[in-house]
Amino acid sequence: MSIDTQTARRVAxxxxxxxxxxxxxxxxxxxxxxLGFIEQLNEVDVDGIEPMTSVTPQRLKRRDDVVTDGxxxxxxxxxxxxxxxxxxxxxxxxx
Amino acid sequence: MTDLxxxxxxxxxxxxxxxxxxxxxxxxxxxxxxxxSGALNAFVHNTPEIATAQAAAADARIKAGDAPDMCGIPLGxxxxxxxxxxxxxAASRIxxxxxxxxxxxxxxxxxxxxxxxxxxxxxxEFAMGSSNETSVYGDAVNPWKVDDRALxxxxxxxxxxxxxxxxxxxxxxxTDTGGSIRQPAAFTGITGLKPTYGRVSRWGVVAFASSxxxxxPMTKDVRDAAIMLExxxxxxxxxxxxxxxxxxxxxxxxxxxxxGKVIGIPKEYRMDGMPAEIAKLWDDGTAMLKDAGAVxxxxxxxxxKYALPAxxxxxxxxxxxxxARYDGVRFGHRATLAAGDGITEMYxxxxxxxFGHEVQRRVMVGTYVLSAGxxxxxxxxxxxxxxxxxxxxxxxxxxGVDAILTPATPSAAFGLGEMTEADPIQMYLNDxxxxxxxxxxxxxxxxxxxxxxxxxPLGLQLIGRPWEEADLLNVAYSLEQSAGFVxxxxxxx
Numbered sequence: 319m320s321i322d323t324q325t326a327r328r329v330a331x332x333x334x335x336x337x338x339x340x341x342x343x344x345x346x347x348x349x350x351x352x353l354g355f356i357e358q359l360n361e362v363d364v365d366g367i368e369p370m371t372s373v374t375p376q377r378l379k380r381r382d383d384v385v386t387d388g389x390x391x392x393x394x395x396x397x398x399x400x401x402x403x404x405x406x407x408x409x410x411x412x413x
Numbered sequence: 414m415t416d417l418x419x420x421x422x423x424x425x426x427x428x429x430x431x432x433x434x435x436x437x438x439x440x441x442x443x444x445x446x447x448x449x450s451g452a453l454n455a456f457v458h459n460t461p462e463i464a465t466a467q468a469a470a471a472d473a474r475i476k477a478g479d480a481p482d483m484c485g486i487p488l489g490x491x492x493x494x495x496x497x498x499x500x501x502x503a504a505s506r507i508x509x510x511x512x513x514x515x516x517x518x519x520x521x522x523x524x525x526x527x528x529x530x531x532x533x534x535x536x537x538e539f540a541m542g543s544s545n546e547t548s549v550y551g552d553a554v555n556p557w558k559v560d561d562r563a564l565x566x567x568x569x570x571x572x573x574x575x576x577x578x579x580x581x582x583x584x585x586x587x588t589d590t591g592g593s594i595r596q597p598a599a600f601t602g603i604t605g606l607k608p609t610y611g612r613v614s615r616w617g618v619v620a621f622a623s624s625x626x627x628x629x630p631m632t633k634d635v636r637d638a639a640i641m642l643e644x645x646x647x648x649x650x651x652x653x654x655x656x657x658x659x660x661x662x663x664x665x666x667x668x669x670x671x672x673g674k675v676i677g678i679p680k681e682y683r684m685d686g687m688p689a690e691i692a693k694l695w696d697d698g699t700a701m702l703k704d705a706g707a708v709x710x711x712x713x714x715x716x717x718k719y720a721l722p723a724x725x726x727x728x729x730x731x732x733x734x735x736x737a738r739y740d741g742v743r744f745g746h747r748a749t750l751a752a753g754d755g756i757t758e759m760y761x762x763x764x765x766x767x768f769g770h771e772v773q774r775r776v777m778v779g780t781y782v783l784s785a786g787x788x789x790x791x792x793x794x795x796x797x798x799x800x801x802x803x804x805x806x807x808x809x810x811x812x813g814v815d816a817i818l819t820p821a822t823p824s825a826a827f828g829l830g831e832m833t834e835a836d837p838i839q840m841y842l843n844d845x846x847x848x849x850x851x852x853x854x855x856x857x858x859x860x861x862x863x864x865x866x867x868x869x870p871l872g873l874q875l876i877g878r879p880w881e882e883a884d885l886l887n888v889a890y891s892l893e894q895s896a897g898f899v900x901x902x903x904x905x906x
Contacts, residue, residue: 369793373803400747408756
């Protein structure tokens with residue numbers, strides 16, 4: 319499948335990665351090459367085969383529904399680019 | 414003792430216990446080797462103060478007796494592992510300045526066993542690459558050199574491979590999502606083991622593709638891989654896919670006796686255009702195992718051809734989800750915003766500045782294959798094909814095969830920059846022999862067994878049954894003994 323610049327722009331937007339307009343044609347060409355490679359998968363007969371959810375047959379463990387961690391506000395905020403008064407700070411979200 | 418940096422883990426353990434040397438001495442020798450190794454660009458964050466303190470503590474513990482095998486062993490740690498208070502940035506600009514407030518389970522277990530951290534090692538950004546050329550730190554360089562070209566140590570664990578091969582540390586941690594331990598091990602003439610999926614906890618390891626990622630040891634020989642694996646693995650309630658299984662004594666399994674073991678040789682791995690040197694290496698390895706008493710059996714893994722395309726749907730899909738956390742809010746880089754920019758511009762500019770080209774490409778491919786209208790055609794189809802690839806292996810093991818022998822890589826190490834102009838698929842083909850193992854969740858080990866015509870190391874891969882790393886290590890040990898690969902790179906750095 320060939321990817322056009324319009325689709326490349328949409329995918330970049332969905333991925334929340336800014337891509338300048340003049341970089342879109344090259345990006346679209348790379349996507350097309352990779353998707354062309356992936357399309358070999360259409361040769362495989364997958365009728366009746368369930369998509370794999372876990373590579374090892376295991377049952378996920380359950381644990382007691384109790385608090386095991388917490389009270390670590392300074393540690394949680396330590397690496398934040400912008401933390402104020404015990405919160406993460408971001409640009410205005412709601413007008 | 415001279416050349417302390419050249420010691421194996423087993424050799425250092427025994428020498429420290431005998432009082433012939435100390436962790437302080439070996440650690441000092443490694444730190445000085447690292448200082449002189451700038452040209453390799455393997456170590457990217459050095460931690461000499463931590464190393465010296467850990468070595469002193471290890472020496473006290475050894476003196477008191479009853480110290481674990483890894484006690485006092487100086488290691489390099491791949492930058493993908495979160496290490497408390499020490500930069501851990503997955504070789505990405507987006508994690509610049511990030512110092513975790515916690516320790517990954519693997520490093521915590523290693524340090525608990527007395528191991529010493531020399532520093533953090535170079536790698537491909539977010540472990541996405543096969544040549545260590547996508548790193549924000551710049552290329553790591555292979556200590557092996559046969560002409561004036563600088564060669565890749567492979568990737569993504571390129572810094573780990575270069576550091577172990579150059580004797581900057583006794584061993585290193587690596588991670589493997591599609592071949593990132595085994596391919597660089599083969600390119601640098603060392604041993605690299607990817608355990609069964611679930612054997613080693615992923616907690617605190619920066620996530621790339623969670624259903625494929627496994628950490629493992631990168632060492633100077635098979636015995637060291639056995640010793641270090643034992644310290645790395647075990648059940649961890651903090652990783653929901655961690656297996657609650659007993660951890661065997663892997664070193665005790667190394668008898669070298671493989672009489673009657675059935676070794677499968679998969680015909681699909683004899684690719685069109687396989688270089689004669691690789692074919693010969695594989696045939697020679699097969700003969701060595703046969704001479705050691707193994708039964709050689711031709712086998713078929715019919716869906717091998719579809720492993721790489723399936724991988725390049727599943728891995729980017731999981732990456733696009735895992736890397737959504739890098740949003741400039743909680744940790745790492747945030748772009749400088751223009752007046753009037755809102756939160757969407759903050760996300761988009763931060764991720765454009767913080768992610769390198771290959772990471773951006775994979776996140777977007779993953780976004781595409783998961784997007785409405787394409788999810789079934791790409792992602793679900795790839796997961797079905799993955800089930801078939803695993804079934805191929807299940808069938809072979811059910812037929813009595815104990816381990817599978819294949820080449821580790823399609824070639825020896827190539828020159829840095831040589832693949833820059835190639836399309837991304839050419840680079841992806843490096844993982845053609847290793848990626849099936851991740852998709853099927855199996856243990857795999859790369860062992861150096863020879864060189865190419867120019868003298869560069871080449872490795873073979875052994876693939877084992879799930880959870881049977883002990884048996885796999887023993888077959889690898891036998892292969893190592895027969896191959897007798899002892900070549901080392903000549904120091905030029």
